Amino acid sequence: MTDRTQQVLDAMKHIIDPDLGKDIVTLNFIKDVTITDAGKVAFTVELTTPACPVKEQFRTQCQQAVSALPWVTGVEVNLSAQTRRNPLQAKAPGLAKVGAIIAVSSCKGGVGKSTVAVNLAYSMAALGGSVGIFDADVYGPSLPTMVSPKQKELFQIENMIQPLQHEGVRLMSFGFVPSGNQGGAAIMRGPMVTQIINQLLTSTQWGELDYLIIDMPPGTGDIQLTLAQIIPITAALIVTTPQQLSFVDVVKGIQMFDKLNVPTIGVVENMSYFDCPDNGKRYRVFGEGARRQLVEQFGFKNTFELPIYPELSQSGDSGTPLVVRDQTHPASTSLKEIAELVVREVSILKHAGKSRPKVSYRPGDGLVLSFENGEEHLLHPATVRRNCRCALCVDEMTGEPRLRPEDVDDKVFPKAMQPMGNYAVAITWSDGHDSSIYPYDRLLALAAG
Template identity: 40%
Template structure:
């Protein structure tokens, strides 16, 4: 009869492609049961959005198939998102496993569109997701989600997020009196509003909190960085060199604050002609990829330029809601899985650092 040690020894040869570690050492194998030649256990992946989940599962099945003593495998596959930030030192948001800031060096690159669809894509994988619209000066998330008439309530002195398509949303745009007024506030007031949205909101248990930051390197990104531990920052840019050059300033600020840069997303990468299906690189080609390589950053993927994405944002029905099987939606799903994978890598590094600190 096969033994538990034999099963674990065999499975230890299966390596997570992102983490570069054995799935056994990462604690992904749970609840092993052996009944004669029948084997049962759970494979607990690090995130439901990992791009290699199917590959890992197949590798596990192949590994077990090599054990002659096993005639039947009952494999249950689940996922538990890893904590990519120091929850032990964060008394304000202890139930949010990962906080991902979405930044850009300049406006007009589609950062909020990316933020909204990134949140929806992660939620579609089964993760619990929140979206904080931190662009106090120009909150557009409610418009993009068709939530113009929504309002936030207060319960037990906590702001209650508004649910939309499976994600929890907080935005300054929900306050009706701001609908047709320009937000004119000085830095300290802006910082206070953001802190309240972060710490005085009932976010409940979240795997990922996406924070849509205003463009540039002003008060709000600094406040976010200095208020709570952050998993990392995603930078959105377009292929043009001018956009990429300005994006460098955005991630440069976060690097100075010792916040990990998770990678770069290139929006408006190309346009596919509906008649000839040929790709046209209207704003240049591979600008974000070149920037990523130059600064040793992860390239998280490109989003095509498509009227459907713009129309979905304007109508309040993002493309992941209106056309989930389209190539546009699939590009957002691919980017979201890469972001989730980066979260798992950073979480693994954080875990190793904490273990080293405890050992010393």
């Protein structure tokens, strides 16, 4: 390495990837540095994904940093993305070139999951990623209604099904299969459904994709579990509504994905409210509080409110997603933010790993919150128990505590602990209380006093 090449690299060491928390030189993002005798510098910034939301920011920062060197007369910054890697080459060759698989899930129907999944796919494609969407609901596929490609006939090449395409996004659904369901709901048993899903998903020649969105069927039964076992799902996004019943279902969904070792990266609260154009007032038609509970009880950092927009549902019936039809619509802006969140969280998972702390119990020391870097925090079990914020311990309407400190024995201890999602741990206590969920951030705050 020449002295000038080192100067170029050193000039960019202050540029930090906001998601991975390290500089782009240490992350080995800078490739193919060339320097002419006249002082012209060219290099490539190899991003984790072509859909990187801050790619132009990186380009500008690199150009400014290198241009500041006294001998530099010109700077050319090229952008590329890392090669997709997938462990399914032998097991499912159709998925071998898919970089990340994202499940969009809900535990009950009617929450707008498919609307979110389809618009998410097209929003991620607009960011620059190559995207596909798989409609895994065999009983009532919705993708053929929501997206209407010009080419509607499926065909095979070398025994592999070729996905349909619309506006650059690749599509597959049982509803596209000739005589598959004749536009209505299919009636068949679970094992047959699982076989169809497996065949459609793994025998489709998806080609090179940065992201494959799976529009999961609603629920947490055998079909969902089998689907998650067929392929290595990178992350899950859960769609819900504000009702308390939906909140309970979100918890079930988080628990299901936890058992499958799939991180839940965010929750979209659909139909959160309606802004009346006549009087300017905001109406919470389905109530409120579920999103706040997710933040307080599970420590979710990524929760989104998606209001009721008539145009969003209307576009779902037209065959063209709203984010394609009207990119300036407020719903399109919200969905773009969700897409950016998914892109960034997937990048963190793939390149920085899962970094949630471990919670354990040591008799004599108490609860131990330990991190990969060796950092440890000790907490008195009774203090943690007294700070439970479940519905039995805190009034959900007023926020007032129901649990009095004197009601908790100083000798209480945890009998079982189980991670809940990426950001919280569930604890069963020796006094019989089994609904405690503590975000790691709250445990850190308790440890700090």
